[in-house]
Amino acid sequence: MNDTLNLRQQMSTKNIILLVLLLFIPVSLAAHFLEWGELIVFITAGLAILPLAAWMGTATEEIAVVVGPSLGGLLNATFGNATELIIALVALNAGLIDVVKASITGSIISNLLLVMGFSMLLGGLRYKEQTFQPIVARVNAASMNLAVIAILMPTAMNYTSQGINEETLQNLSIAVAVVLILVYALTLLFSMKTHSYLYDVGIAETEGEEAPHAKPNMMLWVGVLLVCTLLVALESEMLVDSLEVATSQLGLTALFTGVILVPIVGNAAEHATAVTVAMKDKMDLSLSVAVGSSMQIALFVAPVLVIAGRVLGKPMDLDFKPFELVAVVVSVLIANSISSDGKSNWLEGTLLLAAYTVLGFAFYFHPVMEGIG
Amino acid sequence: MNDTLNLRQQMSTKNIILLVLLLFIPVSLAAHFLEWGELIVFITAGLAILPLAAWMGTATEEIAVVVGPSLGGLLNATFGNATELIIALVALNAGLIDVVKASITGSIISNLLLVMGFSMLLGGLRYKEQTFQPIVARVNAASMNLAVIAILMPTAMNYTSQGINEETLQNLSIAVAVVLILVYALTLLFSMKTHSYLYDVGIAETEGEEAPHAKPNMMLWVGVLLVCTLLVALESEMLVDSLEVATSQLGLTALFTGVILVPIVGNAAEHATAVTVAMKDKMDLSLSVAVGSSMQIALFVAPVLVIAGRVLGKPMDLDFKPFELVAVVVSVLIANSISSDGKSNWLEGTLLLAAYTVLGFAFYFHPVMEGIG
C-alpha cells in the first residue's frame, strides 16, 4: 500500500518536473529567433529535449502494449534510443561527424558506468545485496563485447598499421555495420522468441506494475510520438547549431561535449528509469535498461549512422580517436567484471562511478586535436 | 538405435567424401608436374591435405587406444596438430616466415571463433541450452590466457618501445618458447595425472562411443600414419610453393592467406569433429577439441617453430603484426566471456561467428605491408 502511494507520488513529481521542463521549448525557440546567444540556445534546447525524450519513451511502451509483445518489442528496440538517433542524424547532416562519433562512445560509456553505477549505488544503499539473472547479464555482456570489438575494429586497424586510406576504412565500416545489424536482429530473435523465458522475470515485473493501467488509447499515443519526434528534431537542430560556439564559450572541447555532455542529455530518460527501478530492488529491469541501451547504441544506432552517412553523402567511418577506444574497452571490462556474477552492492556502484569520474577527468584534460576541436 | 544408424550413415558419408578428396593427391601432382598453373596446384594440394589430415587424426587415436591412456594421451597431444606443424615447418624452411607467423595467430583465432562458434550454433539449434564442465573451461581459459600473453609479449615490447634490435627479440622469443613448452608439459601432467578426474566426463563419452570397436590393428595404423605424414609433407611442399603466386592471382594478401585460408585447411579435421560431437550434445568433448587445439598451437606448435627456426637457420621470432595481436587478444577475450559459465546456446555461437566475420573483413581489407605482401 505504502509503496503504491510512494510510487504515485514519485510519478506525479516526475510528471510535474517534465511539464515544467516543457516550458523550455518556447524559451529555446525565443532564444533562437531573438538571438539571445548560442550558449542560452544550447542550454534551453538541451533542457527542452528531456521531457520530449521521456514522453517518446512512454508513448513507445504504451503502443507496444497494444500491438502485442512481438511487434511491441521490436518497436521498443527500434525507437528506444530515438532521441540519440535523431540528435546524431541532425549532427551528421550538419557535418559534425566527430561529435557524432564521440556521442556514440559517450553513450556506451555513460550507460555502462554512470547509469549502471548510480543504479547499483542507490539500490545498494537500500538493500545490502541485490541480485539479478546472471545468464541474461552474461548474454548481454557477450553481445556488448562483440559489438564493441566490431565497432572498434577499424580504429584498431588504423592505429596499428600505416598507410590505410579513407576508402578502406569506409568499406570496412560498412561491412561491420551490416554484420552488427544482423547480430542485432538475432539478439531480438533470441530474447523475444527462442529464449524469451530467460527474460520473463524482468517482463513480469514491468507488467505487474502496469496491471492497474487503463487500456491505453493507441491513437493518442501515436499522436504523442509523432509530435514529440518532430519537436525533438527541431530542438536537436538548435542544439547542434549552437553546439560549437556554446561549448567553446564554456571552455569545453568538442570531444568532451560529445563524450560527456550530449550522452547525459540523450540518456536522461533511461537514467531516471534505471535508478528508480533499482531502488525498488528490480535489478534485472534496471540492468536491462542500462546494458540494453548500450547494446542498442552499439548494435543498432552506430551501424545505422554509418549507413545513413553513406546515403546522406556525409560518409562516417568507425575510426574513433584511439583514446576513445581505450575508454570504451575499459568501460566494458569493468562493467563485465562487476555484473557477471549476478550480484551487486553499493561499493560496486561506487567503483563504476569512480571509473566514470576518472574517464571524465581524462576527457576534460584531453588536448584539442585537429578535426575535432 | 536410430541414433546409431544415423551415426553409421554419417560415418560412411564422411568416409566417401574423404575417399573422393583423396583423388586430389594425383591431381595435384599432375597439376604440379604438368604445370597447369600455380592456382590449380594450390587449390588441389589444399584439398588433398584434408583427407590425409583426417586419417592422421584417426590413426593417432587408434594407436593411442592400444598403447594405453598415458602414452596415448601424449601421442595425441604431440601429433594432434601434426598437419599444421608440417605445413608450418615446410613454409618456415622456404623462408615464408610471415606466413608461418600469420598461420599461428590464424589457427588460434579460427579454433576459438570459427570452430567453437559453429559447434555452439549447430549444437544450439538442436538443444535449447548445452552445458559443459566450467572448471575445465576455466583451466583451459587460464592456460590460453597465459599462452597468448607469452606469445604476444615480444610484439607488445617491440610495439611499445623504440630501438629494440632483432637479436633481443630473438632471445626473448626463445626464452618464451622454453617457458611455454614447460607449461605445456605441466598441463599434460595436470590433465592426465594429478587432476585427470576433472576430464573423465569427456573421456568416458569418447570411450563409450568406441566400445563396439574391434581391437585396432596397430601395425596398420602406424603404417597409415607414416604414409599420411609423408604425403602431407609432400602436398604441403606444393601448397607452400604455389602459395605466393596463387594468392596474388586471387587478389588476396599473404596476411589474409596466412590468417584465414591456411588455418581453415589445417584445422578442417578438428572442425568436423567438434561440430559433429556438439550436435550430439557432447559439448565437453567439442570444446576440448576446439580449445585444446588452440592450446596446442599456442603452447606447443608455436614454441617448437621458434626453436626449429633457430635450428634450421631461419630464425623466427614472436614479433607479430600489431593488428594480429589485437585480433588474438579480442578472440581470447570473447571466447573466455562466452565459455566461462559452462553453458552455451545458439546466440553465443552466432556471436563467435560474427566476431570471426568481422576479423575476416578486417584482414581482407588490411593493406599490404612490407615483408608480408
Place this chain on the structure above:
Amino acid sequence: MNDTLNLRQQMSTKNIILLVLLLFIPVSLAAHFLEWGELIVFITAGLAILPLAAWMGTATEEIAVVVGPSLGGLLNATFGNATELIIALVALNAGLIDVVKASITGSIISNLLLVMGFSMLLGGLRYKEQTFQPIVARVNAASMNLAVIAILMPTAMNYTSQGINEETLQNLSIAVAVVLILVYALTLLFSMKTHSYLYDVGIAETEGEEAPHAKPNMMLWVGVLLVCTLLVALESEMLVDSLEVATSQLGLTALFTGVILVPIVGNAAEHATAVTVAMKDKMDLSLSVAVGSSMQIALFVAPVLVIAGRVLGKPMDLDFKPFELVAVVVSVLIANSISSDGKSNWLEGTLLLAAYTVLGFAFYFHPVMEGIG
C-alpha cells in the same frame, strides 16, 4: 598437536632467520662508511630491510589487536605497506622518479603473480583443490580493475595522443590520485563496516591462531614500530643511494631493478605470510594478503606518492612506460581469470608464475631508455 608443534618450529626457524638478517644492519652501515663499494652497500641494505619489514608488520598487527578491530584495521591498512612507502619516498626525494614508478607497477605485478602464484602452487601441492570466498575475490578484483584503470589512464592518454604537455599529465594524475584515495576509504568502509560479514571467515581464522597469545604489551610494540621505521628509513637511504651504481655493475637496467628487484625486497614479508597460510589451506587469508597488498599499492601508496611528489617539489605523474602498462594489464587479467571462481590448484599457481617469468624476461631484455637508464 603435531600441527601446533610444526607451527612453533616454523615460527622459531623464521625468527632465527630474521635475527641473523638483523646482522646486516651494522654490516651495511660499515659497508657505507668504510666505502666497501656500492654493490655491497646495496645488497646488505636490501637484506637488512627484510627483518625490519617483518617486525613492522608484526608490531602493526599486535597494536591492532589492542586498539580494537576498527582502528586496528585502519592501522593495518595504512602501515601495511610501510616499507614500500618509505623506500619509495626516499627514492622520490632523491629524484629517482622512474624507479619509484617502476616499483609501483612492479609491486602490483609481483603481488598478483609471484606471491599469489607461489601460494597457489605450494598450497596446491598439499591440497588437490583449495577454495576461497568468490565474492570477496570478485570485489577485490573489481577494485583492482578500477585502480589499475585509473592509474594507467594518464599513460593511455599520453600514448594515444600527441602534444600532451607535462602540466596536463600532472593535473590529471593529481585528480586521479584524489579519486583513488576516496575509493580506498570507501573500500575500507565496505570491508570493515557495511559488509564486514563477507570478510569474517578470514578474520576468524587469524584470531583462532592468535588465541593462545598473551595480551600484547602495547608500549613495547609501539617502540618496536618506531625503531624499525627509523631504521628502514635509514637503510632505504643507503639502498637508494647505491642503487644506480650497484645495478649498473650487475648489468641490470634501472627498469628491471625497479620492476623486479625492489618489489621482491619490499614485499618479502607479505610473501612469506601468504605462502605459509596457503600451505595451511587458509586460502582466503593468503589471497587477501596478496591481493590486498596490490590494492593498497594501487589505491593508497601510488596516490600518496603523487601527492607527496607535488608537496616535496619533485612532481611525479602517473605516466608510466607503455610496456609497464601492458605488463600490469596482463597481470590483472590473468590474476582475475584465475581467482574469480573461488578455486585454485597447483597448475593455476604455475600459470601465474609462468606469466611472472615471461614478464621478468621481457623486462630483463627491455632496452635502456632515456630517462630511466
